Amino acid sequence: MSTFGKLFRVTTYGESHCASVGAIVDGCPPGLELTAQDIQVQLSRRRPGQSDLTTPRNEKDLVHLQSGTEHGVTLGTPIGLLVKNEDQRPHDYTETDLYPRPSHADYTYLEKYGVKASSGGGRSSARETIGRVAAGAIAEKYLKTVYGIEIVAFVSSVGKIHLPALLAPPSLASDDNEDNDNVDDAISEEFRKLLATISREEVDKHPTRCPHQTTAEKMTQRIIRAKDASDSIGGTVTCVIRNVPSGLGEPVFDKFEAELGHAMLSIPATKAFEIGSGFRGTEVPGSKHNDAFVRRPDGSLGTKTNWSGGVQGGITNGEDIYFRIGFKSPATISQQQETAQYDGTSGTLAARGRHDPCVVPRAVPIVEAMAAIVVLDQLLQQDARKAAASRLPPIKTLPPTMVMPKKL
Template sequence: MSTFGSIYRVTTFGESHCKAVGVIIDGVPPGLPLSEADVQPQLDRRRPGQSDLTTPRDEKDKATILSGTEKGYTLGTPIAINVPNQDQRPHDYGEMDYYPRPSHADFTYLQKYGIKASSGGGRSSARETIGRVAAAAVAEKYLALTHGIEVVAFVSSIGNVAMEPMSVWESQEQEAEWLGRWKKWWQYLKTVQRKEVDASDVRCPDPEIAQKMRERILASKNVSDSIGGTIVCVIRNAPTGLGEPCFDKLEAKLAHAMLSIPATKGFEIGSGFAGTDIPGHVHNDPFILRGERLGTTTNFSGGIQGGISNGEDIYFKVAFKPPATIGQAQATATYDGIDGELAAKGRHDPCVLPRAVPIVEAMAVLTIMDTLLQQLGRKAAHTLLPADANIPAVLIGELGKGKVVGKGKQVDGEVA
């Protein structure tokens, strides 16, 4: 479907080469200061034609808020945001009437609907993500104002050029050194900022690695080929309690969100697949009192335990395949099964990663916004109940806060 979210509901519209794309947002809290100036910066980071690493399609992606605001404030009613398509070239796609592009959505869309957009990728095009980014810009302002939540994504690898090569666990003797590298990585995720990411047109905050990534992308572009990579995203200051057991766990919602982005092929959170090599006594995140709340000394969990946020930084990685549309001639078949050859025309990214960074941030923001509103609703509903002094302290997290626990006793570190 074209709608994402339960309370903060985002419905995108438009195809790659239609008159306009955009979004309708339902569930925006009323009274939020909002104008196009809040939306445009993220659209500018996503738009094509930013450098020689991206498609030269010349779209300005200027957003217009059509409804849901008055005198610079949200009304609580649906917000519609429209972005015109200005540089369409449907004539570049004539051969698509006969040939499905290898690894693209042409064939599957035709099989599903019995009809498809005749130019570009239609709804499978990354142009659809404009609506997601616009909706997330609105949500991000609310998250920042109410909870100080920050979301930063960056390109962590292009091909085999990687920013954070984590070594495989080898032995107990190397534990301290190995753990030190992870702790350095977690500290980096606490401090990296968007301005560092945007300092490079690759959107990698490490200048030396960014240059190598740039060279790798251009090497593919120069032979009319493409290349994939990974993006890491960190969510800071997310409150505890986000995520809904059992089927809407926070990591499941994030995975759903990320894998809905065009060209994605993988998702891992926290230690991810690397965690399969780590002994449990190292991988477990011990609790420690940090200020007035519990925190953890390590963060292999990626800020989520039992499907619910624990207050630590949430971080994950998303894998993107090489763009399917390339300039090289490729063997394929026509829709009626006749062997042929297709060399795609049009303007395409040799690597989607640099432009995908704000899209990953957007889907992370939309997920956090929706789960936060769910949790706030639950808390508000609870406050309407009469206070009950008879609720056991162990049930409401008041152990160690001077409250009587009654007959509870410690059994193997747990209260029975």
Template sequence: MSTFGKLFRVTTYGESHCPSVGAIIDGCPPGLVLEAKDIQVQLNRRRPGQSNLTTPRNEKDAVILQSGTERGVTLGTPIGLLVKNEDQRPHDYTETDLFPRPSHADYTYLAKYGIKASSGGGRSSARETIGRVAAGAIAEKYLKQAFGVEIVAFVSSVGKIQLPMSKTAAPGEEDHDDDEALTPEFRELLNTVTREQVDADSIRCPHPETAERMIQRILRAKEANDSIGGTVTCVIRKVPAGLGEPVFDKFEATLAHAMLSIPATKAFEIGSGFKGTEIPGSKHNDPFVRRADGSLGTSTNWSGGVQGGITNAEDIYFRVAFKSPATISQAQGTVKYDGSAGELAARGRHDPCVVPRAVPIVEAMAAIVVLDQLLQQNARKTAASLLPPVTTLPPTMVLPPQ
């Protein structure tokens, strides 16, 4: 379906080459100061044509607020957002009338609906993510003002080039237990990285030496009329404890749902992720400590801020993998819809690597998840607060004042 969320609900609409794309946001709290420029900042980070690493499609992606605000303040009613498609080239896709493009959604959309958009991937196009980014910008502004939440994503790998995140065991060292899932340097980056550091380079990798190697890798793919994939890492700071709806809507389950709904995603991991499977429990567990303010915390954070599907107030960090873009200008052997053999060389404009533009999309979906889960938890807490205090339970069953 095209709607995500329960209390903060985001519905996106539009295809790659229709007149406009956008979103309806239902459940935004009233009283939030909101103008188009608050949303445009993130749309500018997502839009095409930012550098020679992205598609040359020339779109301004200027957002128009259609409803839900008055005099720059949200009313609590549905917010309508519209962005016009201005640089369509449907004629670049005439071959898709005959061929299902390799690794695209042409065939699967046709199999599902019995009809498909004739150009640009239609609803499966990354143009759909404009509505997500716009909605996420609204969610993020509320989270920042109400809770101080910070969300920063960055490119952590392109092809085989990646930030120094973890150590790989050498032959004969497989049973050594001294290694950690993530290097101290990478953990420090998660603690301190800012959007200003991320945006200092067109690749959106905050490690200058690695960033330059990533750029050269993408340019080599582009020169060869090919593409390359990569990963985006995201950290969410200052999220309160208690978010997540067990058992099927655990925080990380909802987060994974959000991330894997982004076009071109192929994998998701949170906290120490797959690397955590290589570390014994004695070194991977997160011992509890008492903070200076009296609250409980953990001395390590291999869990990535989530335990039992519920946030524990530590930083949440995760990584999302994006495949190499399917649209390439090389001729590829394939078959037509009638099954006869043929050769297809795409003419459409495309990104040689999507991860630089995926950064604000990942941030947006993270913000939507956090706000939706916060609204659900706050509704529960408010409902409970209206009841008289419970005095019949032992102290171990009740959270002490913090």
């Protein structure tokens, strides 16, 4: 469906070439100072036409607050967000009347609904993510204001070009000796520092949104090569969420990483999600993979390695949450492709239209937005549980092993 979340609920609307796109946000706490500019910052990071590496579609993506605020303060009622589609070219898609574009959603949408949008990708278009980003900006402001939570995503690979190993998240290992259980720490000190210090300002210094200058230049050349060949290329986005309280997550079916994976894999063009050590963790014995606990300066427990990526048993443990999302090469390309029409007749499709040769630079704020929505929704659920429990009289019969011990 088009609604995500339980207590902080986001419903997006609109197609790629309709009059407008946007969202209804229900469940935002009242009393939050909020203006259109708070939202516009993230929408401007997502908008097309930012550089030669993105689609040339020229959209301002200006957000209009329709409801839910007054005098710059949220009322607790549904917030309506509207962004007009201005640079529409439906005539660029006449070929799709006959041909379903390979690896696109034309065929599957028609199979599901029996009817589809006549131009662009309809609801499968990345234009739909405008509503997500706008809603995520609201969630993020609340998280930052109340909890000091920070969310930063960055491009970690384009095609076969990756961040240097010391700055990259854990990945598949290659070891010819199958019996060798020796393994370096999956999270290098350099990667830990990157997770702890990376800022959006640093990410946005380069059009690729890769925080490593040499790698970013190589990524640029790879994207331009795909663009010049009327082709496309995929990549990965890594994201870190800092200062998340422990205790978030609703086992067993709504574990924190399950909700996070749900959110990320709902983004157009995503094909993979991993959290913490991810697939690398499948190759490491438990004796080396387990996160040993250590005492923090404030007396609380932390972990020595954080291979778990901040989540254990589906519940956050207070460490940085880090994860990675894989985005496939965009399906819409301008090359001629041998394929079949809807009636099965073989033919050649030469798609027109404007598309990103690589989506990952513009996917960064979308990933951040969906992460913010998940965290706020989980926080509101946990706050509700704590508030309900606080109204009960203290239980004096529980053994010490069943309650949280006092900090030393």
